[in-house]
Amino acid sequence: xxxxxxxxxxxxxxxxxxxxxxxxxxxxxxxxxxxxxxxxxxxxxxxxxxxxxxxxxxxxxxxxxxxxxxxxxxxxxxxxx
Amino acid sequence: xxxxxxxxxxxxxxxxxxxxxxxxxxxxxxxxxxxxxxxxxxxxxxxxxxxxxxxxxxxxxxxxxxxxxxxxxxxxxxxxxxxxxxxxxxxxxxxxxxxxxxxxxxxxxxxxxxxxxxxxxxxxxxxxxxxxxxxxxxxxxxxxxxxxxxxxxxxxxxxxxxxxxxxxxxxxxxxxxxxxxxxxxxxxxxxxxxxxxxxxxxxxxxxxxxxxxxxxxxxxxxxxxxxxxxxxxxxxxxxxxxxxxxxxxxxxxxxxxxxxxxxxxxxxxxxxxxxxxxxxxxxxxxxxxxxxxxxxxxxxxxxxxxxxxxxxxxxxxxxxxxxxxxxxxxxxxxxxxxxxxxxxxxxxxxxxxxxxxxxxxxxxxxxxxxxxxxxxxxxxxxxxxxxxxxxxxxxxxxxxxxxxxxxxxxxxxxxxxxxxxxxxxxxxxxxxxxxxxxxxxxxxxxxxxxxxxxxxxxxxxxx
Numbered sequence: 001x002x003x004x005x006x007x008x009x010x011x012x013x014x015x016x017x018x019x020x021x022x023x024x025x026x027x028x029x030x031x032x033x034x035x036x037x038x039x040x041x042x043x044x045x046x047x048x049x050x051x052x053x054x055x056x057x058x059x060x061x062x063x064x065x066x067x068x069x070x071x072x073x074x075x076x077x078x079x080x081x
Numbered sequence: 082x083x084x085x086x087x088x089x090x091x092x093x094x095x096x097x098x099x100x101x102x103x104x105x106x107x108x109x110x111x112x113x114x115x116x117x118x119x120x121x122x123x124x125x126x127x128x129x130x131x132x133x134x135x136x137x138x139x140x141x142x143x144x145x146x147x148x149x150x151x152x153x154x155x156x157x158x159x160x161x162x163x164x165x166x167x168x169x170x171x172x173x174x175x176x177x178x179x180x181x182x183x184x185x186x187x188x189x190x191x192x193x194x195x196x197x198x199x200x201x202x203x204x205x206x207x208x209x210x211x212x213x214x215x216x217x218x219x220x221x222x223x224x225x226x227x228x229x230x231x232x233x234x235x236x237x238x239x240x241x242x243x244x245x246x247x248x249x250x251x252x253x254x255x256x257x258x259x260x261x262x263x264x265x266x267x268x269x270x271x272x273x274x275x276x277x278x279x280x281x282x283x284x285x286x287x288x289x290x291x292x293x294x295x296x297x298x299x300x301x302x303x304x305x306x307x308x309x310x311x312x313x314x315x316x317x318x319x320x321x322x323x324x325x326x327x328x329x330x331x332x333x334x335x336x337x338x339x340x341x342x343x344x345x346x347x348x349x350x351x352x353x354x355x356x357x358x359x360x361x362x363x364x365x366x367x368x369x370x371x372x373x374x375x376x377x378x379x380x381x382x383x384x385x386x387x388x389x390x391x392x393x394x395x396x397x398x399x400x401x402x403x404x405x406x407x408x409x410x411x412x413x414x415x416x417x418x419x420x421x422x423x424x425x426x427x428x429x430x431x432x433x434x435x436x437x438x439x440x441x442x443x444x445x446x447x448x449x450x451x452x453x454x455x456x457x458x459x460x461x462x463x464x465x466x467x468x469x470x471x472x473x474x475x476x477x478x479x480x481x482x483x484x485x486x487x488x489x490x491x492x493x494x495x496x497x498x499x500x501x502x503x504x505x506x507x508x509x510x511x512x513x514x515x516x517x518x519x520x521x522x523x524x525x526x527x528x529x530x531x532x533x534x535x536x537x538x539x540x541x542x543x544x
Contacts, residue, residue, distance in 0.1 A: 065480070
């Protein structure tokens with residue numbers, strides 16, 4: 001599974017677990033409008049570390065958290081290289 | 082006005098000459114109007130000597146009631162918005178409440194059937210004659226660290242405002258805002274800072290989208306803004322963050338790491354970025370303004386502003402005029418040790434000239450400001466027939482500071498047969514059914530064994 005599909009898959013699962021409705025995951029979707037809240041994203045980052053073996057936010061001390069879904073995926077794609 | 086002259090909170094409004102406001106999403110109150118009028122429908126004198134539950138749904142109504150009733154009521158019990166309705170009866174009894182302030186947004190409760198019940202509204206009407214006698218009102222705040230009925234601690238206007246040091250008047254109108262709720266210690270500090278400092282205040286509203294909230298802060302010209310690291314991380318994820326330009330940015334309520342401090346400095350340069358260390362019991366111990374995580378070792382060696390720190394068994398202890406005086410109850414546990422130091426339970430380690438935070442004693446986990454007792458989560462996990470034992474621990478999160486992780490040892494019968502993913506999903510379902518969302522583990526790791534310390538307890542590591 002590609003990094004992007006893994007992220008989409010995990011977001012859908014967390015939304016289900018948290019009883020939230022996930023917005024269509026377009027590149028320019030603002031993450032805060034996706035339906036997941038802070039706790040949802042915290043769980044997402046923890047699960048992605050399990051699945052992808054990286055946590056790009058904690059490993060780089062000055063990493064800015066992305067604003068859109070497209071940026072979020074890029075951070076993981078860049079981190080995986 | 083110098084702090085020593087303050088007799089009641091309302092007195093500190095008298096000296097204000099500038100156009101000042103307190104506002105939330107729905108309403109605006111001119112501080113000038115409040116000096117001559119009342120939000121309590123002319124019932125102020127009825128509150129003399131009463132123990133009052135502040136149960137308004139809105140923060141603005143609570144702020145107005147605090148201003149009006151300090152110095153008049155015997156006790157003000159500040160109920161936070163997320164208080165469990167099932168605990169209200171016990172809290173009311175423990176506080177010996179005989180009056181309640183509500184508003185249109187209050188959640189109805191039998192606990193509010195008290196001899197005096199008054200509705201507070203942001204529509205200030207003239208009048209509100211004040212009784213002449215001033216009482217040293219007790220301010221009761223709920224602690225967040227316990228399971229079961231929350232404990233209440235007793236503060237006074239003096240202890241709550243002791244951390245607010247006199248500052249040079251700014252040459253611009255100061256407008257404070259907080260992502261916090263002012264019914265918790267961290268938010269209450271900001272309400273008092275605005276009140277005593279001649280400033281205005283923009284309050285948050287429950288359920289308001291962060292983008293709308295930030296737009297509102299921008300519209301009202303917020304200059305001083307405060308929240309927990311988790312509040313700030315969430316705000317930084319919003320495209321609306323660019324709308325605000327605070328001159329001072331403050332973090333408290335959770336441990337601030339270097340990443341969030343650097344991010345805020347980068348985004349809001351040249352604004353000052355400071356982080357405060359505080360707890361409901363101990364009050365504000367100190368503020369750190371050098372842009373670095375942790376705090377200077379000099380703070381421990383040399384008392385500053387009347388605050389003494391010491392480190393005992395790794396845990397930070399604080400003695401100062403800013404601490405609460407006691408817990409409320411028939412046989413309350415002591416709040417401080419024999420020497421008057423409050424044990425914070427926050428474990429610190431010295432590295433050179435700096436102390437760094439390494440976690441909570443007893444493994445208490447802080448998820449975006451909400452505390453989790455690992456034992457509570459372990460008890461639920463251990464109900465699963467395949468689980469022999471479990472250890473719930475924090476893992477660093479770039480978003481909520483920490484997140485809950487569970488290490489689980491399965492019993493022999495689990496090794497055969499059932500697939501691990503199925504057991505994992507069953508355990509998570511068990512947790513989701515029994516626990517609030519923030520307590521449910523983000524991930525489960527199946528491990529062959531867990532360390533047990535000499536005391537026979539699970540070995541918990543700090544941090």
